[in-house]
Amino acid sequence: MPVRLPFRPRRDAYPPDLWTKCPGCAEMLFNKQLDKTLRVCPHCGHHFRISARMRVEQLVDQGSFVERDADLAPVDTLGFVDLKSYPDRLLAAQLSTGLRDAAVWGVAAMGGKRISLCVMDFFFIGGSMGSVVGEKVARAGEAAVAERIPLLIVSSSGGARMQEGTYSLMQLVKTMSVVERVKAARVPFISVMTDPTTGGVFASFAVVGDVNLAEPNALIRFAGDRVSAGTIGEELPPGYARAEFWISHGFVDRIVARAKLRDEIVSLLGFLIAPINGPTEPAPNPTSRPRAFFSALTGALSPDSNGESHPADTAAPRGGTTNG
Amino acid sequence: MPVRLPFRPRRDAYPPDLWTKCPGCAEMLFNKQLDKTLRVCPHCGHHFRISARMRVEQLVDQGSFVERDADLAPVDTLGFVDLKSYPDRLLAAQLSTGLRDAAVWGVAAMGGKRISLCVMDFFFIGGSMGSVVGEKVARAGEAAVAERIPLLIVSSSGGARMQEGTYSLMQLVKTMSVVERVKAARVPFISVMTDPTTGGVFASFAVVGDVNLAEPNALIRFAGDRVSAGTIGEELPPGYARAEFWISHGFVDRIVARAKLRDEIVSLLGFLIAPINGPTEPAPNPTSRPRAFFSALTGALSPDSNGESHPADTAAPRGGTTNG
Amino acid sequence: MVERLLGRHGAVEDHRDDPVSAVWAHVQQARNLKRPHTLELLKAMADEFIELHGDRLFGDDTAIVAGLARIAGRRIVVVGFQKGQDTEENIRRNFGLPHPDGYRKAMRVMDLAERFSMPILTFVDVQGAFPGAAAEERGIAEAIAKSVGLMTRLRTPIVVVITGEGGSGGALGLAVGDTIIALENSIYSVISPEGCATILWRSGEQSHEAATAMKVTAGEQQELGIVDIVIPEPGDGAHTDPVETARRIKEVVLERLDVLGRMTIDELVEARFQKFRVMGPYVVADRPTPPQERASITDRLRGLLSTRPSMPSMPGGGHDVPPGREEV
Amino acid sequence: MVERLLGRHGAVEDHRDDPVSAVWAHVQQARNLKRPHTLELLKAMADEFIELHGDRLFGDDTAIVAGLARIAGRRIVVVGFQKGQDTEENIRRNFGLPHPDGYRKAMRVMDLAERFSMPILTFVDVQGAFPGAAAEERGIAEAIAKSVGLMTRLRTPIVVVITGEGGSGGALGLAVGDTIIALENSIYSVISPEGCATILWRSGEQSHEAATAMKVTAGEQQELGIVDIVIPEPGDGAHTDPVETARRIKEVVLERLDVLGRMTIDELVEARFQKFRVMGPYVVADRPTPPQERASITDRLRGLLSTRPSMPSMPGGGHDVPPGREEV
Numbered sequence A, B: 001m002p003v004r005l006p007f008r009p010r011r012d013a014y015p016p017d018l019w020t021k022c023p024g025c026a027e028m029l030f031n032k033q034l035d036k037t038l039r040v041c042p043h044c045g046h047h048f049r050i051s052a053r054m055r056v057e058q059l060v061d062q063g064s065f066v067e068r069d070a071d072l073a074p075v076d077t078l079g080f081v082d083l084k085s086y087p088d089r090l091l092a093a094q095l096s097t098g099l100r101d102a103a104v105w106g107v108a109a110m111g112g113k114r115i116s117l118c119v120m121d122f123f124f125i126g127g128s129m130g131s132v133v134g135e136k137v138a139r140a141g142e143a144a145v146a147e148r149i150p151l152l153i154v155s156s157s158g159g160a161r162m163q164e165g166t167y168s169l170m171q172l173v174k175t176m177s178v179v180e181r182v183k184a185a186r187v188p189f190i191s192v193m194t195d196p197t198t199g200g201v202f203a204s205f206a207v208v209g210d211v212n213l214a215e216p217n218a219l220i221r222f223a224g225d226r227v228s229a230g231t232i233g234e235e236l237p238p239g240y241a242r243a244e245f246w247i248s249h250g251f252v253d254r255i256v257a258r259a260k261l262r263d264e265i266v267s268l269l270g271f272l273i274a275p276i277n278g279p280t281e282p283a284p285n286p287t288s289r290p291r292a293f294f295s296a297l298t299g300a301l302s303p304d305s306n307g308e309s310h311p312a313d314t315a316a317p318r319g320g321t322t323n324g
Numbered sequence C, D: 001m002v003e004r005l006l007g008r009h010g011a012v013e014d015h016r017d018d019p020v021s022a023v024w025a026h027v028q029q030a031r032n033l034k035r036p037h038t039l040e041l042l043k044a045m046a047d048e049f050i051e052l053h054g055d056r057l058f059g060d061d062t063a064i065v066a067g068l069a070r071i072a073g074r075r076i077v078v079v080g081f082q083k084g085q086d087t088e089e090n091i092r093r094n095f096g097l098p099h100p101d102g103y104r105k106a107m108r109v110m111d112l113a114e115r116f117s118m119p120i121l122t123f124v125d126v127q128g129a130f131p132g133a134a135a136e137e138r139g140i141a142e143a144i145a146k147s148v149g150l151m152t153r154l155r156t157p158i159v160v161v162i163t164g165e166g167g168s169g170g171a172l173g174l175a176v177g178d179t180i181i182a183l184e185n186s187i188y189s190v191i192s193p194e195g196c197a198t199i200l201w202r203s204g205e206q207s208h209e210a211a212t213a214m215k216v217t218a219g220e221q222q223e224l225g226i227v228d229i230v231i232p233e234p235g236d237g238a239h240t241d242p243v244e245t246a247r248r249i250k251e252v253v254l255e256r257l258d259v260l261g262r263m264t265i266d267e268l269v270e271a272r273f274q275k276f277r278v279m280g281p282y283v284v285a286d287r288p289t290p291p292q293e294r295a296s297i298t299d300r301l302r303g304l305l306s307t308r309p310s311m312p313s314m315p316g317g318g319h320d321v322p323p324g325r326e327e328v
């Protein structure tokens, strides 16, 4: 039973009976078909940005995700106002995404293996990391240590959230301090970098996974173009520092297409979780691919849909992120 | 009372009443004066190579060096013969240097602080590392751990000793395994690289000091010119990879002129040895510079001196070393 | 704090009634190249300093210096940013913009501090990490992340002194510690005011407003709980009396090292962890029902617009966290 | 061993009476680019292999591959050198000459093995590290030293298989382990025969003599105690039947992992330390007097020419050390 809230359509809610133009190849894609291919263009392989909920749904065993700390919400400690006030920006993001902030975390199973999972949502103020995002990443890491289950973080972020000032900078410390405890506890940490993973998120937990995966063509950078141009007058080539670049520069282990991401993570978990009994372990049970866990909600959250499609996901939302 | 053995003059035994031509600036230097400047050219700063004994004498508190394991001697397990047999090369080196192999180790004091010291001697088959050198380095490291005193190694070597085959290669493992124990024990390790420090010595203990010092202009390289040219046809510029090069490439902490080497090491020891009582410690006692500990011996060891000077210390002795 | 600064600067006294201009004057003061940097401060503070070079991986970044210092008889590892005071030195120091090698050198030397039981003192004054390709492709992000991570767990006391610009992640890479000290005229921010203005105001011209909105001044950062101690500057600012500035820093640093030195290492590291673990206020929205693990998202959404204020727990009990507002 | 090799090679059978030529034929066999390298062997041995890329510092060296393999149901970290089998692959693999990034990648992945309790299997087939400036200046020496050091202390079983050329420090960087296995036609040497000849014979033309003098063949290395196990190759050599070669390697590796797996980790690491700690024979010369700490050097020199043979102590009691001769 859909809940009718005064929400704007979520940016990744593509009405199933309409068409979306692929920014990679300019093909018109039928949205229902695009959902079946996990929001990857079947013609050119362009990976559309997806919400945290859709990401969870695509990755975990069906129905296994139990969200935690969904009630954490951001505050405007600084009384920050630029062209809009921070509270206005937050409210707009909350209404359009149905989230309280730019990350979701909880425990779930993948291939039958219990994990601690945190997923960022770029559609919430550019996935920027403020205190709530930092807190959720930290809690996901602490749960991984406490329950001795692997930590999986899927990043999608423009960087730190400027409206929270140095508090957002301190989230780099908070998250790294917990990641250090995850490592010290010999708990596996798999980092997945999706488009984009930049600024303070790249410069903290996202880059230090035991295994770093990235989706094809994901923009992964520390310094933003504007900072580079403004500080040292260096113009970087378009498309600089995409996922493939980081393979050859040594910071990403593997580029994984979205269609294979779940299976690859399940395989990695099979290696990084030491079996309890002896040196060999039974082969993992074949698990069915997850079905749409959030599909009813997706419908529920776009009641006011005006039928527009939202192909502009390659343009970074302004209004809250810092690179560098 | 000089002991008359059928020894040839040691290469670093410059008869005090003769002259030596500086390979750096071509000045004629009076040997007695050159000894007073620690075998450093007063005109251009060229650092002449010096024997292990002279190095010990220059570094430690006078009379404090107690050599250990001087009775270790090499063997020709492979029955190695090139243009000469290995036993012949060994005997020649032993006669000319008065050493059984290319390293000397023992305990000593520097600025009143007890240390474990190992010094290599380039005049013994190019300072090449065979089983005896590896053993002495290892024992110096083990003594440092056992007595919880800092480890100081002064390297001067063309690399591994080919005539001992893969045994010499295994000395990299032996020495590194002990260095790892030195580090695990939180015992300080200062590495001093002198001209030359190349091949397997650079690629094992010499490069991994807690602090890496180097004498000015010392050649420090892994791959030799001949290997580079033979394998990939790459001609490296003359003077490539001298000590100063390694400052800018991040592998040497400090270039220290020989005249300041002792004081600098004493200062470093003052930092790396944690005081026993509380956070502050008394200033180290001013110590007199060491006087000639081995001076009588130096005379004793060159009875058959024919009056030649030996300025050719920049030409690497052939016959026993491998770079790379 | 800002008022005091303005009181000493005739040129900007006009702005006394203009808080935005006053903040900008503060920013300019923090960026004054004549302020003493790490080596100048050390020269006045330390009896002995042995600089260590190189990251043992790639190079020796001249924009970050590191070494062993003896200050008031104590062995202290010092790491800090080094801008040049003139053009020539600025070129040699790469304009004070560090590359990954700088942070990797810092980590290597800070590891020595832990292994040989020396406390760490860092001086922070950097616009940000070098934002060009040369730093990006060699992993400036990884270097900063690793350095931050290392500093959260190093088993030795760490005192941080922000002496000028505390610029973004580049500053943070050396700014994690048990006590965060700032000189009165220094600033600390998540992004440069210019960068913030470019992104949020869509124009670099609003940098003054951005600096004000981000509360970048040392005094404001202290009020926010990010900075623990603000040291007043002598004369017309640190650059007018570097020796007195160094003396004041030395006094506070030694006092803090005394305090930190009385803790056990376990207590120290746990307190440092908690200090940063609780940074960043948030609220807990009212839950529609008692906590249920499988609460549906629709239930959560119903509660979205009604929140109750909450404070983050403070297990370390160390630092005040400013109250969160209830805007959500 | 050499005889067996020659017995199967008509072309070199003429050299049966010429040991130098026989050794050289062995060297050429070890260098045959058609021999299976790490990825070819893994393809035959492993049910699953996830390659991991990058050193997290600078790059991804294609001349060394590393990853997670499942072999006979076991989780094993595999690291090895990868030459190309044709020109195109050789160019892509930098002719199998690794840079520092290769060893640093290997260290990073081997660290995962220790942290997540996986044994390590390495495949060694390399002429040597890349000997040019690009590797030198980024610290190939440091990378090899650190990798060797790491492998001496990793708290997980390590099995090394020398499959072709075990060339110098470049090979050693991945060749420290609890058990050293070599394929029959492989070689292991401190320097390439060509390099040795250039230095000692002052001419590269004596490389055959140098190979003979250095006792480079797998069988000789086993006799010297450097190699523990030699695996016979099928057919006319590993390149003629890679699948059977892989099967034989797999059988021996799994058996060794079983044996090593029965030791406690402390026993394992101590035994590995002792294995290498005692490598390299020497003698102890007669002392003229009972040990006196301040024995003068003249006393010691008197004893120089008279020595008594001695064996290094073998605290681990593990491996035979060949007797030292008494040449001194």
Ligand SMILES: [Zn+2]
Binding pocket: A022, A023, A024, A025, A026, A027, A041, A042, A043, A044, A045, A046
């Ligand atoms: Zn497309």
Ligand SMILES: [Zn+2]
Binding pocket: B022, B023, B024, B025, B026, B027, B041, B042, B043, B044, B045, B046
């Ligand atoms: Zn000269």
